[in-house]
Amino acid sequence: MRLLLTLPILLTAITAFAKEAKSDLLPANARVAIIGDSITEQKLYSKYIETYLLACTGRSDIKCFQFGWGGETASGFKARLENDLSAFEPTVATLCYGMNDGHYVPYAAPIGQDYEANMRAVVTKLKDLGVKSIVTGTPGAVDTTFFKKISPAAYNDNLAHLAAIDHKLADEFHTAFADLHKDMEDAMTKAKAALGAEYDVCGRDGVHPQPNGHLLMAAAYLKALGLDGNIGEITVDLKGPSTATEGHKATGANGNAEVVSSKWPFCFDGDAKSSGGTRSILPFCKFNEDLNRFTLKVKNLDTAKAKVTWGTESKEFTKEQLSQGINLAAEFTKTPFDAAFTQFMGAVATKQAYETPMIKGMITSYRSFSADAAEDAEFAKALQTLKKKLLTKQAVLDTAERKLLVPVKHSIKVEAVK
Numbered sequence: 001m002r003l004l005l006t007l008p009i010l011l012t013a014i015t016a017f018a019k020e021a022k023s024d025l026l027p028a029n030a031r032v033a034i035i036g037d038s039i040t041e042q043k044l045y046s047k048y049i050e051t052y053l054l055a056c057t058g059r060s061d062i063k064c065f066q067f068g069w070g071g072e073t074a075s076g077f078k079a080r081l082e083n084d085l086s087a088f089e090p091t092v093a094t095l096c097y098g099m100n101d102g103h104y105v106p107y108a109a110p111i112g113q114d115y116e117a118n119m120r121a122v123v124t125k126l127k128d129l130g131v132k133s134i135v136t137g138t139p140g141a142v143d144t145t146f147f148k149k150i151s152p153a154a155y156n157d158n159l160a161h162l163a164a165i166d167h168k169l170a171d172e173f174h175t176a177f178a179d180l181h182k183d184m185e186d187a188m189t190k191a192k193a194a195l196g197a198e199y200d201v202c203g204r205d206g207v208h209p210q211p212n213g214h215l216l217m218a219a220a221y222l223k224a225l226g227l228d229g230n231i232g233e234i235t236v237d238l239k240g241p242s243t244a245t246e247g248h249k250a251t252g253a254n255g256n257a258e259v260v261s262s263k264w265p266f267c268f269d270g271d272a273k274s275s276g277g278t279r280s281i282l283p284f285c286k287f288n289e290d291l292n293r294f295t296l297k298v299k300n301l302d303t304a305k306a307k308v309t310w311g312t313e314s315k316e317f318t319k320e321q322l323s324q325g326i327n328l329a330a331e332f333t334k335t336p337f338d339a340a341f342t343q344f345m346g347a348v349a350t351k352q353a354y355e356t357p358m359i360k361g362m363i364t365s366y367r368s369f370s371a372d373a374a375e376d377a378e379f380a381k382a383l384q385t386l387k388k389k390l391l392t393k394q395a396v397l398d399t400a401e402r403k404l405l406v407p408v409k410h411s412i413k414v415e416a417v418k
Contacts, residue, residue: 025133025176025226026053026062026092033088033131034066034221035077036096039140039207041068043352044214048278049094049221050352051266051345052291055405056231058247058263063398065090066352067359073101074118080364081125087363087387093131094221095122096180098139098162099207104149107158116165123173134175135224138163140209140217141184145197147206156185178224183285184209184216190284200275211270212281219287229291231265231329236414239300257412264408265294265329267341279333288330298322298414305417311336311410316417336410347401354397358390 026032032053034046046066053062065088069076074097101115119136126134139159144152163181170177188201191212201216203209209217233245236257244250247263266287270277282288298306301319308315308326313334317326329335366373366383373380 025135025224026059027132029061030063030092030133031088031090032062032064032092032094033085033090034064034068034094036068036094036137037072037100038068038070039099039209039217040066040096041070041356042208042214043068043349043356044209044211045217045221047345047348047352048215048218048266050348051341052218052222052227054348054402055264055341055344056266056292057227060402060405065394066355068356069360071100073097074115074122075101078118078121078125080367081122082129083367084359084364085129087359087391090131092133092135092225093126094135094137094178094224095119096137096139096217097122098159098166098181102139102155102158102162104155105158106150106154107161111158112161112165115162116169119166119169123169123175127173133225134173135178135221136166136170136173136175137178137221137224138166138181140180140213141188141202143200143202143204143206144188144192145206146200146204147202149206152206156181176224176226178220180217180220183220184213187216187281187284191281194283195273195280199273199280201281210275211278212275215278215281215287216285219285219291222291227291229289229293231263231292231294232261233295233297233325234259234328234412235297235299236412237299238302238414238416242412252411255414255416258409259412260407260409261337262407264337264341265335266292267329267335267338269342282330288327292329293327294329295325296322296328296412297325301414301416303416303418307415307417309411309413309415322414337408340404340406340408344401344404347397347404351394351397351401354394358394362390363387 034049040046043066050064102111123134139162142152142155159181167177191199191201201213232248234250234257235243238255241253242250242257244259248259248261250257250259252258268279270279272280274280301322304319305316306322308317310328310332313332315331373383
């Protein structure tokens with residue numbers, strides 16, 4: 001009897017512990033290294049991750065740096081890991097390897113054995129360097145229409161085997177896990193069924209996704225990092241004052257809200273059918289549901305429907321929908337945040353574009369001079385001076401993007417429809 005009485009308390013404690021552990025993946029002053037091959041070097045999913053972490057969470061303490069390297073395998077990163085990461089000293093790392101590790105052939109046991117050995121070494125080294133939070137990500141997928149090197153089904157099978165290895169290692173090392181492969185395959189199946197086989201999810205070359213596929217990748221990592229997706233909630237009362245949750249300030253009453261938001265919803269581009277934008281993949285994934293909930297609730301509506309005007313766009317909703325809450329980020333294609341969001345993401349892109357040559361053109365070359373640096377203190381000091389100069393420039397770009405993170409003013413008007 002005593003066990004039955006204490007079981008709810010035990011379950012509550014376990015749930016609380018799980019939530020606390022998950023939130024610890026992005027502690028105060030987190031430094032996030034986004035690591036991978038040429039797909040990472042495209043600087044799209046990395047741009048979406050950085051934009052989300054700074055603009056959508058309302059946190060200003062997080063810093064990001066992308067370490068993408070075209071053609072790289074886990075073995076390649078293992079060789080440069082300690083040297084290259086010294087330029088940033090991350091506390092958090094996301095990993096995306098496997099696409100090249102599969103060698104573009106059908107799966108064979110030696111491929112898996114080699115991949116597991118190298119990924120095991122990478123995770124071990126990261127932990128040895130003091131990286132507290134690691135997201136072991138799987139390779140993505142290849143496009144079932146456009147991948148031509150071998151059968152797309154055969155190579156996706158290879159990638160699925162490598163993804164299983166990543167999952168095994170995540171369990172073994174107690175890291176977070178992001179199953180990009182499954183998420184991209186699932187979305188691709190649904191999207192092609194709806195939009196046709198020519199709609200690419202994994203890129204026109206079959207390997208390198210366009211923005212639609214990169215949004216799926218970013219979502220997998222953001223969920224693995226424990227982001228709860230709650231951007232905020234605005235309540236508009238038809239017979240009283242408007243209110244808002246943390247990150248937003250609302251004034252106005254009787255159906256009107258003037259809002260100032262320091263937490264932004266994620267904004268999308270492109271049309272409903274183009275893989276060259278992020279919007280087209282939304283019906284085939286749960287980005288808005290899982291990561292982008294900017295909720296409007298309406299109280300004291302006396303009619304069956306109401307018209308909601310947000311910025312320049314208006315839509316009608318039922319009383320039941322508005323009482324339960326609608327997701328503004330999902331319901332409205334044009335938002336008052338679009339211009340600020342585009343400008344900020346452009347600044348993120350500029351910073352990340354600098355990070356690629358900084359690492360690939362300079363910092364990684366330090367490995368070739370390690371013996372000289374060990375023997376010649378002046379030479380070693382010169383290398384460190386150059387590293388500091390590069391980091392200063394990167395910091396200037398980081399500061400420039402953050403200056404764009406200003407609160408956005410917007411209005412919501414709710415009118416009863418008779």
